[in-house]
Amino acid sequence: MSGKEENFSEWYNEILQSAEIMDVRYPVKGLYVWYPFGFSLRRQVYDFLRSLLDRDHKETLFPMLVPEQEFMKEAEHIKGFENEVYWVTKGGMNELDVPLVLRPTSETAIYPIFKLWIRSHADLPIRIYQIVNTFRHETKHTRPLIRLREITSFKEAHTAHATWEDAEKQVKDAVSLYKEFFTMLAIPFLITRRPDWDKFPGAEYTIAFDTLMPDGRTLQIGTIHNLGENFAHTFDIRYEDPEGKQQFINQTCYGISERCIAALISVHGDDKGLVLPPAVAPHQVVIVPIVFSDKRKEEVLDAACTLRRLLEDEGIRVVLDDRDERPGAKYYHWEHRGVPLRVEIGPKDLDEGVYTLARRDGRPKSKIESDKILDGIKEAFEEITESIQQAAEKSFRSRITGCSTLEEVETALKRGVARIYWCGNPECGHEIEDQLDLSILGLSEEEKEDRGPCIICSKSDARVSYLARTF
Amino acid sequence: MSGKEENFSEWYNEILQSAEIMDVRYPVKGLYVWYPFGFSLRRQVYDFLRSLLDRDHKETLFPMLVPEQEFMKEAEHIKGFENEVYWVTKGGMNELDVPLVLRPTSETAIYPIFKLWIRSHADLPIRIYQIVNTFRHETKHTRPLIRLREITSFKEAHTAHATWEDAEKQVKDAVSLYKEFFTMLAIPFLITRRPDWDKFPGAEYTIAFDTLMPDGRTLQIGTIHNLGENFAHTFDIRYEDPEGKQQFINQTCYGISERCIAALISVHGDDKGLVLPPAVAPHQVVIVPIVFSDKRKEEVLDAACTLRRLLEDEGIRVVLDDRDERPGAKYYHWEHRGVPLRVEIGPKDLDEGVYTLARRDGRPKSKIESDKILDGIKEAFEEITESIQQAAEKSFRSRITGCSTLEEVETALKRGVARIYWCGNPECGHEIEDQLDLSILGLSEEEKEDRGPCIICSKSDARVSYLARTF
Structure with a gap:
C-alpha cells in the first residue's frame, strides 16, 4: 500500500477498494457503492449512534422530496443551498406541476409537520432523528465518504423547545452526545463555534466537530446548530404557553454523516490497512487454524470450531478462517480489514493448552492458557481500544x-x-x-x-x- | 373507530393517524411521514427481516440515482417503468448533462457493478440485499404504506448464480424465507406464479405472495423473480466456468416493501385499534399501576418499577405507564397501539401476591402469582401469537x-x-x-x-x- 502520511489521497482510495469498503466505479460522479464489508462497518457505527440517540430521541422518517414552495420559504436557507440542490422536474413522460427538491437536509420537510404536531407547551420538547440519504449537486472534486452527491447515511436530529434556554441546553446535550460517539470511535476532535460567515444557513450559530486527517487537513465530522426562532417564524410554528399566550418555538438540529467512517478509516489506518476499535469492528476476532500437514488437521479444526462457538455465545463477532490458504495470506487479509485480534491455533498450542494471540495494534504476540481465553480476549479488547485511542490522540495533539x-x-x-x-x-x-x-x-x-x-x-x-x- | 369490515378504508386511515403510525398531511401527494411509534414498528419488523436475510445474504447500499443510459438498456424493463419514473434534470441552476432516474427498483443500478464483481465461477453465488427508498410517479389513487410515490422501506435482494438450476434453487429458498417472515407476522398468504402478462419487467417469471385485506381485496406483499440470463445479456455479465469458458450468469431478485406493515395492521387490527404479535410489537408489555388513593401509591409504584426492571433484564420491551390518568384511559391508549399484554398492579394484587394479566386478543383477565410472572408472560406471548395466527388464518380461509x-x-x-x-x-x-x-x-x-x-x-x-x- 501507499504510505498514509506520504500520500494520503492515494492511500485512502486504495484502502477503500482493497478492503472492500466503497466501490468507486459507479457510473455517476460523486456516487459510490457500499461493499458488503463496508456496509457491515457502517452498521456497527450507526447502530452505536442509534443507541446513543435512543436514550432521549425518537427515530422517524420524513419524505425525501420537498416541494418547491416549502423549500423556498426560508431565504437564508435557500441561499445556502440553491446552487447545489437537485430538482426533479419530470414524472413519467410529463413535467411535474410542482418541481421537487431532493432534500439536501430536511428542515423544510420536517418543520411544516412540526407545525401540525405542536399545539401546546405540553407537546414540547420534541427530539427526533432520522438516518437518510441526502443530496448535493457538488461541483467541487468529489471523494467517497467525504464529498458526495448522495450522502447515503445522514443522521439528522431535529428538536423543538419552549425557550431559547431549553434550546441552549439541547445544544450542550448534543455536544456531549457527539463527544461520547467520537470518543468511542477513538477519533480526536476540536469543538469550535464556526465564524458567523460559515454557520449553517438559517441558524443563529453553529458548533462543529473537526478531526485531523493524515495529510494535515481537517475534516468536519459533526455540526450542531441553534436555530433560535428563525424557522419557527418562517413556518409559523407556535405553542400555547401555560399562561395561554402564543409563543414561537426554539429549535436545534444536528447532524453526522458517513464522514465519521472516513475519519475512522483515515485516523487509525496504517500501511497494512484498516485498524478498527473492537467496539465497531465488523469482525472482532479471527481464528486461524495452523495446519502444517494433514496429520492433526481435524483436531486443530475441532478446537477452532469449539472456540468460535464459545466466543459467539459471548456475543463476540468472530470469524473462523478455515480456507485452504497459507496462514500468512490469512494474516494479511484480516489485518488489512482491521480485525483487532487474531487467535492462532496450532498443534503445538494444543499440546501446551494455550492459544496464541496477535493484536492488530502491533504489540508482540502472546500466549494465553485455553481456559482463560474469554477473559484474555476481553482484556485485549480494552488494551487495544486504549492503545488506538492513545496513538490517535498523541498524533492529533502533536500536529496542533x-x-x-x-x-x-x-x-x-x-x-x-x-x-x-x-x-x-x-x-x-x-x-x-x-x-x-x-x-x-x-x-x-x-x-x-x-x-x-x-x-x-x-x-x-x-x-x-x-x-x-x-x- | 369505524368498523374494519364495514368500511375498511375509513378504518385504515383513522388508525394510521390515531395510533400515530403515518402522518398523511405531508404537502405532496403520495408521500407520508413515519411517526415515531410507526417507525418503531417498522424497526421491529425490518430488524426481523434483516435477521432472516443475514443468514446467507450480505447487506449493501447502492446509489439512488441511475443514469439515463443504464436505465435505458433493458427494453422490457424500461417499458415496465417508463411511465412512472421520476427524472432529475437540474442540479443547482443548471440542466444536467445526463438526466438521472430516481430508482423505481435497483436492477439497473446494481447490475453494472455485478459485471465488475464477477469474473469467475468462484465469485458465485452472490446474494446481497439493501433496504432503501424507491420512487414511482403513481397516477392512481395513492394510499399510505400501500401505494406510494416514495416507497420508504423497500427491501430488495439480488442474487447471481452460475446456472439456471442454481437460480431456481434460490427462488425456492427465497419462497421459504418469505414464508417464514410472513408466518412470524401471522399474515396469511397465497403463493402463486403470476400470469406472464403480469410478471416483473425483464423476468422469466414472477412468484408472488398475496394476503387478503378486510374489504376482500388482495394485497401483493412480496414478489420473487427469476431473471434468467435476461439482465446478464443486457449488462454483459459473464463468468469463466471451471473449463475456462465464458458463461452468462443467472439472476434472481425479490422484494418486500412497507406493504408488510399495511398487512400487519389491517389483517390483525380490530375496532379497538392495532393488534400486534408479541414478536414485533414495539411495546410487548405495558404495566399499569392501579392507584385509587394516595394511601398505597408508593408501594404500588415500587412494585411496578421492580417488575419493569425484571422484564427489561429479560429483554422484554416493556413500558410503565405511571402518568396521572385514569386506568381506563390508559387501557384504551395501549390497546389502541396493539400492546399484546397488560399487567395491572393494585393494592389488592399486592396483598394477594399476584399480578393481573389482560391480553389484547380478548381473552378474559387472569391472575398469576408474582414469582411466576416471567414464565407467565412468556406463556402468554406464545398463546397470543397462536390465537392471532389462528384468527387470521381462519378469517383468511373462510374468504376463499x-x-x-x-x-x-x-x-x-x-x-x-x-x-x-x-x-x-x-x-x-x-x-x-x-x-x-x-x-x-x-x-x-x-x-x-x-x-x-x-x-x-x-x-x-x-x-x-x-x-x-x-x-
Missing part, C-alpha cells in the same frame, strides 16, 4: 501548533492545525483567511477561559481559535 | 371460495378470493379477467398436484388458480 504570527501559522498548517488567539472580530477573521488561504474553524468551545492577544489586532483578551486547511 | 363458474366467482369476490381451475392458456386467462374486471393472481405454487376442469375451456388437467380484486 500554538502560533502568534501568520508566518508561524503558515508553517504549522503544513503539519496540521494552528492554535491562535482571535478577537472574534470579522475584520480580523477575514484578514487571516484572505492572507493565508485557510479556514478559521472557529473559537474553541472548550478553552473559553484561555485568553491572549489577537493575532491580527493584538487586542488583549482574544479567545483561542483554530485555523486549518479543510476538506 | 372454490368456484366452478364465473357467476360463482362474481359472488365469491365480494367476500374475498375465488379458487378455480385454469388451464394456464392466456386466452382463457384474458377471458376471465375481461369478463369480471378482476385479476388472476396466478397458478398456485403450493397445490400443483390438484387438478380439475378449466373454468373457461373445461380442459381437464387445469391447475388451481386464484382470482381476486387487488389493491
Whole structure:
C-alpha cells in the first residue's frame, strides 16, 4: 500500500477498494457503492449512534422530496443551498406541476409537520432523528465518504423547545452526545463555534466537530446548530404557553454523516490497512487454524470450531478462517480489514493448552492458557481500544501548533492545525483567511477561559481559535 | 373507530393517524411521514427481516440515482417503468448533462457493478440485499404504506448464480424465507406464479405472495423473480466456468416493501385499534399501576418499577405507564397501539401476591402469582401469537371460495378470493379477467398436484388458480 502520511489521497482510495469498503466505479460522479464489508462497518457505527440517540430521541422518517414552495420559504436557507440542490422536474413522460427538491437536509420537510404536531407547551420538547440519504449537486472534486452527491447515511436530529434556554441546553446535550460517539470511535476532535460567515444557513450559530486527517487537513465530522426562532417564524410554528399566550418555538438540529467512517478509516489506518476499535469492528476476532500437514488437521479444526462457538455465545463477532490458504495470506487479509485480534491455533498450542494471540495494534504476540481465553480476549479488547485511542490522540495533539504570527501559522498548517488567539472580530477573521488561504474553524468551545492577544489586532483578551486547511 | 369490515378504508386511515403510525398531511401527494411509534414498528419488523436475510445474504447500499443510459438498456424493463419514473434534470441552476432516474427498483443500478464483481465461477453465488427508498410517479389513487410515490422501506435482494438450476434453487429458498417472515407476522398468504402478462419487467417469471385485506381485496406483499440470463445479456455479465469458458450468469431478485406493515395492521387490527404479535410489537408489555388513593401509591409504584426492571433484564420491551390518568384511559391508549399484554398492579394484587394479566386478543383477565410472572408472560406471548395466527388464518380461509363458474366467482369476490381451475392458456386467462374486471393472481405454487376442469375451456388437467380484486 501507499504510505498514509506520504500520500494520503492515494492511500485512502486504495484502502477503500482493497478492503472492500466503497466501490468507486459507479457510473455517476460523486456516487459510490457500499461493499458488503463496508456496509457491515457502517452498521456497527450507526447502530452505536442509534443507541446513543435512543436514550432521549425518537427515530422517524420524513419524505425525501420537498416541494418547491416549502423549500423556498426560508431565504437564508435557500441561499445556502440553491446552487447545489437537485430538482426533479419530470414524472413519467410529463413535467411535474410542482418541481421537487431532493432534500439536501430536511428542515423544510420536517418543520411544516412540526407545525401540525405542536399545539401546546405540553407537546414540547420534541427530539427526533432520522438516518437518510441526502443530496448535493457538488461541483467541487468529489471523494467517497467525504464529498458526495448522495450522502447515503445522514443522521439528522431535529428538536423543538419552549425557550431559547431549553434550546441552549439541547445544544450542550448534543455536544456531549457527539463527544461520547467520537470518543468511542477513538477519533480526536476540536469543538469550535464556526465564524458567523460559515454557520449553517438559517441558524443563529453553529458548533462543529473537526478531526485531523493524515495529510494535515481537517475534516468536519459533526455540526450542531441553534436555530433560535428563525424557522419557527418562517413556518409559523407556535405553542400555547401555560399562561395561554402564543409563543414561537426554539429549535436545534444536528447532524453526522458517513464522514465519521472516513475519519475512522483515515485516523487509525496504517500501511497494512484498516485498524478498527473492537467496539465497531465488523469482525472482532479471527481464528486461524495452523495446519502444517494433514496429520492433526481435524483436531486443530475441532478446537477452532469449539472456540468460535464459545466466543459467539459471548456475543463476540468472530470469524473462523478455515480456507485452504497459507496462514500468512490469512494474516494479511484480516489485518488489512482491521480485525483487532487474531487467535492462532496450532498443534503445538494444543499440546501446551494455550492459544496464541496477535493484536492488530502491533504489540508482540502472546500466549494465553485455553481456559482463560474469554477473559484474555476481553482484556485485549480494552488494551487495544486504549492503545488506538492513545496513538490517535498523541498524533492529533502533536500536529496542533500554538502560533502568534501568520508566518508561524503558515508553517504549522503544513503539519496540521494552528492554535491562535482571535478577537472574534470579522475584520480580523477575514484578514487571516484572505492572507493565508485557510479556514478559521472557529473559537474553541472548550478553552473559553484561555485568553491572549489577537493575532491580527493584538487586542488583549482574544479567545483561542483554530485555523486549518479543510476538506 | 369505524368498523374494519364495514368500511375498511375509513378504518385504515383513522388508525394510521390515531395510533400515530403515518402522518398523511405531508404537502405532496403520495408521500407520508413515519411517526415515531410507526417507525418503531417498522424497526421491529425490518430488524426481523434483516435477521432472516443475514443468514446467507450480505447487506449493501447502492446509489439512488441511475443514469439515463443504464436505465435505458433493458427494453422490457424500461417499458415496465417508463411511465412512472421520476427524472432529475437540474442540479443547482443548471440542466444536467445526463438526466438521472430516481430508482423505481435497483436492477439497473446494481447490475453494472455485478459485471465488475464477477469474473469467475468462484465469485458465485452472490446474494446481497439493501433496504432503501424507491420512487414511482403513481397516477392512481395513492394510499399510505400501500401505494406510494416514495416507497420508504423497500427491501430488495439480488442474487447471481452460475446456472439456471442454481437460480431456481434460490427462488425456492427465497419462497421459504418469505414464508417464514410472513408466518412470524401471522399474515396469511397465497403463493402463486403470476400470469406472464403480469410478471416483473425483464423476468422469466414472477412468484408472488398475496394476503387478503378486510374489504376482500388482495394485497401483493412480496414478489420473487427469476431473471434468467435476461439482465446478464443486457449488462454483459459473464463468468469463466471451471473449463475456462465464458458463461452468462443467472439472476434472481425479490422484494418486500412497507406493504408488510399495511398487512400487519389491517389483517390483525380490530375496532379497538392495532393488534400486534408479541414478536414485533414495539411495546410487548405495558404495566399499569392501579392507584385509587394516595394511601398505597408508593408501594404500588415500587412494585411496578421492580417488575419493569425484571422484564427489561429479560429483554422484554416493556413500558410503565405511571402518568396521572385514569386506568381506563390508559387501557384504551395501549390497546389502541396493539400492546399484546397488560399487567395491572393494585393494592389488592399486592396483598394477594399476584399480578393481573389482560391480553389484547380478548381473552378474559387472569391472575398469576408474582414469582411466576416471567414464565407467565412468556406463556402468554406464545398463546397470543397462536390465537392471532389462528384468527387470521381462519378469517383468511373462510374468504376463499372454490368456484366452478364465473357467476360463482362474481359472488365469491365480494367476500374475498375465488379458487378455480385454469388451464394456464392466456386466452382463457384474458377471458376471465375481461369478463369480471378482476385479476388472476396466478397458478398456485403450493397445490400443483390438484387438478380439475378449466373454468373457461373445461380442459381437464387445469391447475388451481386464484382470482381476486387487488389493491
